[in-house]
Amino acid sequence: xxxxxxxxxxxxxxxxxxxxxxxxxxxxxxxxxxxxxxxxxxxxxxxxxxxxxxxxxxxxxxxxxxxxxxxxxxxxxxxxxxxxxxxxxxxxxxxxxxxxxxxxxxxxxxxxxxxxxxxxxxxxxxxxxxxxxxxxxxxxxxxxxxxxxxxxxxxxxxxxxxxxxxxxxxxxxxxxxxxxxxxxxxxxxxxxxxxxxxxxxxxxxxxxxxxxxxxxxxxxxxxxxxxxxxxxxxxxxxxxxxxxxxxxxxxxxxxxxxxxxxxxxxxxxxxxxxxxxxxxxxxxxxxxxxxxxxxxxxxxxxxxxxxxxxxxxxxxxxxxxxxxxxxx
Ligand code: ADP
Ligand code: MG
Numbered sequence: 555x556x557x558x559x560x561x562x563x564x565x566x567x568x569x570x571x572x573x574x575x576x577x578x579x580x581x582x583x584x585x586x587x588x589x590x591x592x593x594x595x596x597x598x599x600x601x602x603x604x605x606x607x608x609x610x611x612x613x614x615x616x617x618x619x620x621x622x623x624x625x626x627x628x629x630x631x632x633x634x635x636x637x638x639x640x641x642x643x644x645x646x647x648x649x650x651x652x653x654x655x656x657x658x659x660x661x662x663x664x665x666x667x668x669x670x671x672x673x674x675x676x677x678x679x680x681x682x683x684x685x686x687x688x689x690x691x692x693x694x695x696x697x698x699x700x701x702x703x704x705x706x707x708x709x710x711x712x713x714x715x716x717x718x719x720x721x722x723x724x725x726x727x728x729x730x731x732x733x734x735x736x737x738x739x740x741x742x743x744x745x746x747x748x749x750x751x752x753x754x755x756x757x758x759x760x761x762x763x764x765x766x767x768x769x770x771x772x773x774x775x776x777x778x779x780x781x782x783x784x785x786x787x788x789x790x791x792x793x794x795x796x797x798x799x800x801x802x803x804x805x806x807x808x809x810x811x812x813x814x815x816x817x818x819x820x821x822x823x824x825x826x827x828x829x830x831x832x833x834x835x836x837x838x839x840x841x842x843x844x845x846x847x848x849x850x851x852x853x854x855x856x857x858x859x860x861x862x863x864x865x866x867x868x869x870x871x872x873x874x875x876x877x878x879x880x881x882x
Contacts, residue, residue: 592758602708639691739751752768754768786841792818801828802832
């Protein structure tokens with residue numbers, strides 16, 4: 555349904571996109587995951603026809619964005635990083651405005667009412683957008699993307715800046731939309747993409763560095779659990795004990811608290827839950843465990859493990875020096 559062929563976007567010497575190719579099937583819910591500056595927004599702006607590529611092409615149902623931008627735009631609902639809201643309009647005025655802009659042919663009131671109900675903004679539909687919370691504004695942004703019922707919805711960092719309750723609500727809304735639309739969304743947060751998408755495309759420095767089903771990545775996250783353990787006990791003896799336990803791949807002393815409490819970072823072997831063993835072994839030795847918490851796997855961890863480690867670092871430092879040049 556969506557075919558992206560070797561997209562390159564250059565700004566002067568700098569490559570915002572450095573040859574991205576990708577195919578997305580009808581009904582897929584795909585996440586673009588990458589740190590700030592990776593090229594996610596650039597890719598989305600090109601796919602939606604709002605930015606031209608330096609080279610490469612995008613096809614939606616075999617139609618090139620270049621050949622028929624208007625038709626392609628009609629097949630995509632887009633929520634950009636900064637939603638294009640007219641904040642002095644009421645929600646309804648704004649959605650009517652978008653309806654006209656998109657030259658929508660559905661029955662106006664019925665269509666807008668339906669969308670308001672789907673994104674749960676019926677209650678606020680007569681309020682001025684300026685007075686709405688960030689979460690509600692984001693829903694209005696999603697509503698404008700849904701006008702015309704496009705088969706593809708593209709959302710750029712849809713939960714950025716929202717509070718935790720709003721994040722949960724927007725996530726579940728997106729999951730529901732995923733039942734009826736092909737969706738691409740972007741985020742720099744691994745757990746967020748994991749919670750919504752079936753497939754994860756990791757982008758870094760304008761390139762795709764991994765493209766995997768979410769459950770495969772979840773297995774990786776599962777297989778690389780790390781814990782911070784706080785123990786009141788002699789530093790080196792505790793460390794030696796932790797390193798000797800079955801199921802522990804590595805243990806490091808990583809910090810210290812008042813009262814002779816030391817912090818260790820322990821990496822478990824794939825699929826082993828080492829928490830009980832850590833607890834009971836420390837107890838047997840009379841060294842009280844003062845805390846045990848799981849570390850969240852970060853995007854950086856995923857990069858380093860999934861991507862060829864050396865290549866990644868080499869590329870990264872090369873890019874960093876280009877960035878410096880640009881800033882100079
Ligand atoms: P992301 O959305 O993943 O944070 P972007 O696509 O916004 O990343 O940006 C990718 C890279 O392109 C960044 O290094 C950014 O600074 C650069 N970039 C984006 N837009 C422009 C522009 N108009 N002029 C120059 N550089 C740009
Ligand atoms: Mg962005």
